[in-house]
Amino acid sequence: MYQRQLFFNPKIANQKPNNSDACPFCVQDNLGKILDQQDDMIWVENKFPTLEGTYQTLIIESSQHLGDISNYPANKNHQLFAYAFDKWQSLQDQGNYRSVIMYRNFGPKSGGSLRHPHLQIVGLEDIDGHEELALSDFTGISVSSEGSDQAEILVSTRPLVDYTEFTVKVSGFDKLSQLADGVQFITDYILTDFAGGSCDSYNIFFYQFSEAICCQVTPRFVTSPYHIGYGIHQLHQVSHLEKLCRILQQRLESSKVNR
Secondary structure (H helix, E strand, O other): OOOOOOOEOHHHHOOOOOOOOOOOOOOOOOOOOEEEEEOOEEEEEOOOOOEOOEEEEEEEOOOOOOOOOOOOOHHHHHHHHHHHHHHHHHHHHOOOOOEEEEEEEEOOOOOOOOOOOEEEEEEEOOOOOOOOOOHHHOOEEEEEOOEOOEOEEEEEOOOOOOOOOEEEEEOOHHHHHHHHHHHHHHHHHHHHOHHHHOOOOEEEEEEEOOOOEEEEEEEOOOOOHHHHHHOOOOOOOHHHHHHHHHHHHHHHHHHHHOO
């Protein structure tokens, strides 16, 4: 259980800005080392690398402080996914890290410190972040199948944490726009209607397998003591997940009509 460790540096963490400070991604005169830029998307080294044995970078997604994957125009969201996957791949291609992970935080319960939209690309020197995961872990009840204009969307039956999570899949990099649309559909639902509108936080975890590209979208609440203390997952009954699936299918059909 303790073989996969990253050591946290509290001295660096104490220097990080938070949402009560002037936003460092709005006032961009002290970003640190810029690795690449395309329009208002900027790939930079993380100025506050709190984790030892890593190379921490982030992508500032937009100049809009209150922007989010859930509310970007579709073309902006497509551009972001293409840019992020390209930079993720370029860091992997360097060959300097045992693995490179990409994930995104949103909201006060997600583990993020700043509201301004950004995602993380992190090289892990000694840890394979994917070794305990397989495509078979990302299964569930189907909301939609992959097609020419949409991704496969599942209500997960094997959540990474607890209760309800969502998987969005496509078969290859030529379907990143469909992946972006599916993730946007799910994040919008999470922040508006999921759990009676009470959810204000989520994470997105990105995975590449030989057969598929997956995004696991995880609504965030207080973590269960069963999970923390004993590694026991709490799952919704299948009947509840099937009901949620029908709600999402209706919502998806309605969104197609209104395009």
